[in-house]
Amino acid sequence: MTRTISRSEFLQGRFSGKNRPLRPPWSVADERFLELCNQCGDCKKHCPTRIIQSGRGNYPLIDFKRGECLFCAECVDACQTGALRRDTKSPAWSISASIDSERCLAHKSIECRACFDPCERRAIEMQYRVGAIAIPLLDAQLCNGCGACYAPCPVDAIEIRIPVEVAA
Ligand code: SF4
Ligand code: SF4
Structure with missing residues (x-):
């Protein structure tokens, strides 16, 4: 099942219920993500296209208005908490x-x-x-x-x- 988010939701990071916010690629499930992410901003600092921005509560969100994802995994490598985990068998995301x-x-x-x-x-x-x-x-x-x-x-x-x- 998929849900389309509006542009304003997308840019402001407004999501609700079980709908998944657009986190950086290779993010763990969102409930676990919120437990693991310590809002350090390391993923944001390392993204070459600067599409990772701070959303609600300073948790990272993707903003495609700034550019595209290169799937370089720099954000994953920078994340020390396990909130981003790269599995080479799985796609970065299902969007x-x-x-x-x-x-x-x-x-x-x-x-x-x-x-x-x-x-x-x-x-x-x-x-x-x-x-x-x-x-x-x-x-x-x-x-x-x-x-x-x-x-x-x-x-x-x-x-x-x-x-x-x-x-x-
Ligand atoms: S994979 Fe690379 S380009 Fe994509 S969000 Fe992570 S750091 Fe940015
Ligand atoms: S792969 Fe999908 S998201 Fe990327 S440019 Fe093509 S249609 Fe757009």
């Missing part, structure tokens, strides 16, 4: 992007491919149509949730889907 067609300019017949160009995974494909503007289609199976498409969208049409955490 994926989606496109809100109500907001997307291309869906309103305005030429735009701002999300397409930064996607190195080619998870976004431009669908060309005879006599019409090409529209972006996003394949959630190919998306690794790097967030590279998020900031370039001029109308905030990219949404980040965060799985609801089943067990903490």
